[in-house]
Amino acid sequence: MDTGWIDRLAPRLEAALAAVPGTAVQRAADMPVVELPAAHIFDAARTLRDDFGFVMLVDVTAVDWLGREPGRPRFDVVWHLRSLDAAERVRLKTRVDEAAPEVPSLVPLFGSAAFMERECHEMFGIRFAGNADLRPILLYEGFAGHPLRKDYDIHHEQPLVPYRDGVAPPRSRGTP
């Protein structure tokens, strides 16, 4: 696959986002990666959409780095954007702390953000400030904890339908 566009795009991104403090643009093998503080995500996404043609938000997710590097903020929140005119992509990343896992919502810019932020919110407990509808989407009302966090035990169960009498929940242990 032709990857020359990454080398052409990265300097333009650097120039456009130079005014934002704490911004770093890297050239990964698959697409340029823009890492910046959470407070500037919304403006950066708007710049990418309006000036660079990244009109489609294809993905929102997070990565939990619990216990990997001391002193590192726990979560990476990751957005993938796609341009439809030029077949280019960009990855936006920000680091957020466990104490205040909050990033701005991109719902005013992209309709697709609504559902994907709901999923990221329930799975990781990331708050998307400005998204008024963070109801569970893949999980259910009343689910305790955030299952994709590394400290959520993979064997922990929260059945909505209780087990029948005398049937022990298999391998259920730990708490979220």
Add this chain to the structure above:
Amino acid sequence: MNARLPNPVRAAFEPSNEDDGRVIVNIGPSHPATHGTVQIITELDGEKVLRADVHCGYLHRGFEKECEAHTWHNLIPYVDRLNYCSALINDFAYCGAVEQLMGIQITPRTRVLRTLLSEYSRIADHITCIAAGLMELGAMTAFLYLMTLRDYIYEHLADLTGARVTYSYGRIGGLARDLPAGWLQRLDHILSVEFETYVGRIHGLMDRNRIFIDRMRRVGTLTQAQAVSYGCTGPMLRSTGLARDLRRDAPYLAYADLDFDVPTGILGDNYDRYVVRMREMDESVHMIRQCVDLLPAGPINVDDPRCSFPDKGLVYGEIESLINHFKLVIDGPRVPAGETYLAHEGANGELGFYIVSTGEGRPWRVHCRAPSFVHMGATHLMLEGGQLADVVPTFGSVNMIGGECDR
């Protein structure tokens, strides 16, 4: 059991107290008329849908969490079960993402074979979508014709992979096995006889059928601006008239060597989605024939001890291969630390895998960008303003696959 279970979902809107004729109707999650396990809470005025609140997640089984507890190889059967109508595309997208992170170039034969099988799977997926959609409109004959054709394809794929639906056929760095003798001859027969027969009958029955057009035209319309904003890809986006296809825009596998059209619709309604899928099946047949002509001889697995299993004879015969086999099974392939995102054009749209490795045999994080899930976020736009009777056909034309949507 007498105790009432708590309601697993909370509707986005409440019934109004005024006597204005509006009622809330809950559709699904499990009802013979719904297309898959999904719940749609609708606010109706008569039979007109005023608001719709789509809830998915009833097939959620913790795919991404489970991935973190298994080796990179062990995930292949799991990714099969995402979109179980075109499992091979999932296999190849996932393996492609891991290969991208490992810096592996697959062999020329595997490159063409994966392309061929992706297009073959796309045909099976589109058949499923169109067949189910037609059945929901009452066209039982069309459904049975298409299911007959799909079964020929499934049986044919079983000859290759050993399974009808979930194949586990991809391997990191290659494929599970090479084509059996006579497989390509049978493929040619299916495409030129069975496919032409049954799809030809569907064209004859449906394309200019007055009842079908009345039910589908200008129903479930999505504008191009809405489709882009809501992240719609695949036939959903192309039906609005935007010819965007990853196979053309960012060619992967062998797509750069193939000649094919990207069909588009005009209005972005149910009829256009039907036409786009029917046209795409023809393009897939055209691509498969080119792949058969292109198919080079040679090995299917790369010679890389980091991911490829040694020949079974060597495992029993020499200690190095035994250790290599043991380490690959127990520890898993060592994938260099880093992250990557790879998207393939799945049958429903952009199927992406975002994988993060810490250099170990098990992934730190695997995220599947499922087109069905993203499309569910746009479905209320297509339902609102329409008729209650059109909810299920419109929903069917999105081709939401629960395994992939709910992960």
